[in-house]
Amino acid sequence: MSSADTHPTDQPGCPSAGGGDGLLPDELRAWMVLLAATGAVEQRLRTVVKETLDVSHDEFLILCLLAGQPRDGLRMTQVADLLGRPKTRLTYQIACLQHAGLVSRTSVCGDKRGVQVALTEKARDRLRETSSLLAGTVRQALSDSVGPDQRAAMCALVPDLEQGADRPASRP
Template identity: 75%
Template sequence: MADPDERPADQPECPSAQGAGLLPAELRAWMLMLASTGAVEQRLRTVVKERLDVSHDEFLVLCLLAEQPAGLRMSRIAELLGRPKTRLTYQIACLQHAGLVTRKSVCGDKRGVEVALTEKARRLLAESSAVLAETVREALDRFIGPAQCEAMRALLPDLAAETHAE
């Protein structure tokens, strides 16, 4: 893992992390979170495409479903991702075509559709999880300073445990 105190010369610390200016602490923190999330997403896009052969948005659907063994309703997935249902329908169709999700009607609700991961998707996520986690760690380490990285890791239990183990 990269040394958190090292920053490439061409990559200054995020301006929102510096704490000076007009914004209150809550808005500075929000801006830092958005900026660091963007950095992580940018790095993950390539790795996700190489490892899972899906788009970043499709990967987010897989991640949501990975935490729900019984699956989720499409309306709930759309709500959690902040995506229009029509866009989600296309993404689910792509994932289903790739053999990564199943769709079924919800009993008692003719309009409800539930989506779940296939074993193939579970296997791919399990095989790729270490590389994906390392990509997240590297993106955070490169983008934000040591203090902000420590604060971000404290929000993420697995990263917080690793930090204390180092």
């Protein structure tokens, strides 16, 4: 059975909005809800990403970041900064992705130390092929881990969430 088939009871519970002795303000309780929901998504995605793309979760995050960029990609330093990763660890992950044929590395013109990283067509094709499954995994993990109490906590932190996904947030 894949992790996408895991039942909600198999996952650790998400902290609720209420409860406690008032020690933490609403914003910190909501932050904890967000962290727990993110953890639930990452836990489910790890297995699905490995099964479908044959990359680690951290390598998947690099692919997702590059997928949202222009075709010429980003400098390695930008990738490290945006993902909050040490540059030495990122160098290893990029090497693994390059070995798999999913990213290309090129020198930045006029900067002998600069390295640009971009997705290959192979990576773009694989992301297109698997994006529905991966998005469904995210939706299911969130659905299983975020209930009414957790949603209320998040709405306390980000009031625009109360409007729902189908209505645009109003701008002041």
